Amino acid sequence: MLSQHLENRRQSQSADQPDGTPAQQSHGVLFSSGVSAFTPRDLLILAFYHKRIILVVALLAIIAGLTAATYARTRYAAESLVMMMIDRAHAGISDVAGTLPSILSIDGLKSVDSEIRILESRRVIEDTLSALGPVTLFPEIARPRLFGLLPADSPQDQLEKAIDKFKRRLQVEQQSSSNIVRLSFSHEDPDLAADTVNALADAYLKRRRAIFDVPRSPFLASELARHSDQLKSIEGQIQALKSEYDIVDLGQESLLAANQVDSIVQRRRQTQERQAALQAEVTAAKKRLAALPERVFDFREQSNQTQNDDDRNVLLRLELERDRMASQFLPDYPPLQELERKIRTVRQSMKGGDKPVYNTTREVRNPSIPFLNNHLLTLEIEQDAVARQLDELNRQHTVAVEKVGRLRKAESELRDLERTRSVMEDIYRDYAQRTEAARAEEEAAKVRFSNVRVVQPAVAPATGTSMAPSFIIAGLVGGILLGGAAGVLATWLRQVYILPHEIERDLGVPAIASFSDTDGELVSPGAQQELIHLAAQLRDHGLDDQPMALIQFVTANDGDGDAIVARGLALEFAKGRGLRTLVIDLCGDGTGQLAAINAGADGEAAGEADSGAGERVTDHRAAKRRRPRSAALRRAVALGVAAGDGIGAGQPAHPHRPVAPDAGAAESTL
Template sequence: MSLAVSAPVARPHATAPVEAERADVLALRRLTPAQLLVTLWLRRWVLLLAFGLPVAAGLALALTRQPVFEAETSMLIQVTRESVGAADLSGLGPTVQTVEQLRVVRSEMEIATSRPVARRAVERLGPATIAPGLANPRPWQQAMTPEEQIEAATTMLGRALRADTEPSTNILRLRYRATDPARATLVLEAVLEAYLRQRSETGHEGGAQLLTSDLARQREELRGIEREIQDAQARFGVMELGQDIALANARLNTLMERENTLREQRAATAAQLASAQERLAVEPERVFAGSEATNLAPNDEARNTLARLLQERRHIATHYAPGAPELRELDQRIANVRQTLERNERTAFATRREIRNPNRDALEARVIASRIELDSLTRQLEEVRVQRGEAEARATTLRGADAVLRDLFRRRDGLDGITRSLATREAGVRLEESARRGGAAAVQLVQPPTAPFEGRSGALLFAAAGLVAGFTLAGAGLVLLTLLRATPATPGEAVVNLRLPVLASFARPDEEAPLAELAGLLLDQIGARPVLHLTGEGDDQRGLLARALAGELAQRRGRTVLLLDLQTDGAAHLRALGGTPEAVERVEGHVLAFPTAHERLWVAYESQHSQLTDPRASEAEATRMLALLKREFDVILVVGADGSGYAARRLAGLMDANLLVVRGEVTTLRAARARRDEILAAGGALPGLAFTGRRQVLPGPLAALGP
């Protein structure tokens, strides 16, 4: 059938309400814990990667960073009247002004950290001690001359050397950091020595000649012992004597155990070989396999011939009288065959069969395998004996090296203690003499350069920083992904972002329970003969939902329903519902509907060309069309087309109710808001939305916390 209607309606508004738009923006920016939880689960791998990269970087830095040892030395600056120019007014002792005292300590600190002092220390130790990388530059670095190496090492030492004082004391502290505690102590000792020499050169030079000569002699002896230790280590080929001895003993024990094991294996293999050879010698070449005895000659057909003749005689006997020539001839032939059978029964045939002894094959294979294994074990035993001899020789060499190096180490430790003591005494005496002769501030060594037993690598700090960075990056990513997520995943998110209630949510468009609720709401609240407009954007399953809702209203509610699809031509609905479009003459602008397998359910065909969607048709024509359809059908379900325009807005205003269809994780919020604002701007009724594609986004334990 075809219908055409029109009636005047109110014109739709041209713009959306500004307040609603502002509310939508605020709703978009207002994050809830439930939204964050859904985003966390949907984007868990991305967030886990964002969390894991900083944590892995922090752990890598924590594991690879070398510990730093800070060597420290302390000096007491004794300030006199001569050093500050203050008079002794009381005559009882030196008086020193506090401000001048601080200036003197500050001056000593500037001297200790000056470039000449650093250069003296570098010249004493060598640039390689301060900066090991200068001697062996990288391939992309230019080689430096010795003078350039000294200048670079001096600059690096000046940057690494730290000096500080406390306002209430006369203590001057020098600090130096290095990855090796011995190197940190050695560098700080060189700086202290250069500082004291620099001070002595500023005033009158002299004093402590005896201690200086003794210190030089002790140092030369110490260097000689160091050279002897290095020569002995090179001669014996050892790096760490205790570790080398332990490794040599462990290797010797392993080789002895291996040799014993090989001997046992060789003895067992030899015994197996001898046993196999003995068994092979007594085994015969061939063995009895079976025998047969018979009295039947080969190709003997006598019995078959006798049976055939007897059968033939019985047959002939039924046709001829006794004594007939034919019977006598057959009797003679039967007698001859029986004589032949008697002769064959007296003749017997016997057969005996022998085969090669299978035990000999197995024993021969065992002998060959045992010989191969015996040769292999013999060669292994010879190689192990050679290695054992080498290990015993190495152990003997290490025992000799232990005796020599132990004596050299004792001598070095003794000379080192004497040298340190002389160095401390020489420095103190030189300072005292210098202060006494020059009237300058005296420097007394309070703490010699020492480094802590354990260094500080900052591993925990890097690990904690990586953990904090991981949480920060993951949290920022979670917030950003939640703000940028364009599609709602749950009905609750659709409610929050669209500010519309969910009238029904469907896991599948044909789900019975929500279909029944939606049908009841349509019939109870919209009114008699309602026209429902299902609108949306893209693949939101509104066509499938409209078809399922039409079936619910027609089959279970007994209403005459028209399914009018403006998104497609309706052919798919007809095929699914058992209907077929017929070749009829179509009136331009009218709605063409065909019945389906259910007598109360009709489907419109090619409704896109009707007056409902034609922008050239007037509002009155569209209204008359709807009025005519209402008279024919109890319920009209209109599936809205994609896109927007004047015809779509006009149609939304003419509907009794508009139902916004949102599909989870498919329909974008921007498209849904645009469709909602278009309906509201047209003055259409929008009671809520239908959510399709519902699924359990969060797992079971977290589902209760979701939106």
């Protein structure tokens, strides 16, 4: 197969030209590089090439889908709604007494999920099947196996198969953001589907009641009584211990004892300090008392004033009188002048230096001696009192330390007893709450079954669902997909070339022409354009600037269309380009080539005659040129027949050697 860049290049170069006119445009380079793109036309070519495989696989898938749709049975899904009350205010929850806060949402979701697990449990399904009968729900499990060759399954195997089928048909879903659970079961019989859902709900309620209906109050009451006795015994031990150690409040007693010891220690230290100070004071007082004299100097006085000397007083009185009279009379008042003379006389008398001087010295008994004697006596008395006080403080300290030791021992024993009492009180309180809650739950269980309510019982559904449309659609889609996959697989496993670009990709050489109607005589417009293009490529490119003179067509298999292409190319060289052309058939006697050329020449002549009758201008010279060339082709073929033994048999090892071409002629060897 030879092509010039496939159909896209061929369509771009095939302009509307008159019949018989050779192509005048450039057809590109003979040995062009590159591989053409993969087009939708190539997909169609591959699909038509493998159409049998694709159709067979697609039909098998479609038939399988139709068969499954034929045997598909309509199933009716019965539904029931069950509400899970997860608040602790409802019965069945462990805090029916209401002493604990409400359950959080996440705990509620967990509770609902736990209920769903119980509902889907094997025991509940077995109880449901036991109530309805496994064979009633699934009659096929009781039939003989392997088309009647093997007996039916045992009852246990039938039950196991029924459980598996039941689980596949059962759907338990929790509604979004709700505590409602939807039960759904599909079956071919709508009434049986509804009965199954109701039986499942009843079996679930019975199973749940059996799980949660556990009488716990007697056991809790006995445990409560036992812990109460233990608590009373511990209380008695604590009271006996407090009475033994004379304790009212251990904490206060310990604090007071510690404070008492600390106070006694501080007072003893202060007393010891005072005792040492008194000892030092007594010693110092005795030393001072021994060193004191009996009599001591009192005072010494020296004066020249007699005892009856009253000058100063007289002077003072006179001056006062003068001042009084001066304020009332004039200075020349005689009494006032008299007072002035008296004052001068007294002053003159006081200035006299004839008075004697007297000296007086006095000694008294030492006053420190009685004070020191009294103080020493006081210190000695206080020293005796401090000694007695220190002895008493030592005794009190000993008693306080002993009391602290006793309290410490009592505290250790009392702490153990109180710890045991605290634990026993917690246990007793917990058992008391649980006992009351269990009693309340048991009382509530007598009124209500549980915290699960069937909101909507199942009823027989009026409409069902069938898988037939789904099987049909699946068959169609599967047929398309499997057909495409089969085509891809066949293309991948194909060992022949059907597209030019496959040859270019695998062999690495360009294709310059492609013919799709090699069974005919290449009379289609596309084939004619390819012949014109191929002839132009072969004539325009040669060796050493010389056009090709010898062309040999070699194919892998006989009947690949090589003879038709060679004959069409020879006709194009002879008629279209006016070249003398020799066709040599190396694979036969040339009879077939001659007959085909004669038939083609006669047909063309008839066509030219028909078309010439309607033409106003006829080129007789062109017709004359065509007839000799056609005749020459017929003679060349006949010559090939006559010389077939010499040329075809004598030179098989040199197929490319030219056979004496004329100037301007191209030889084609087939």
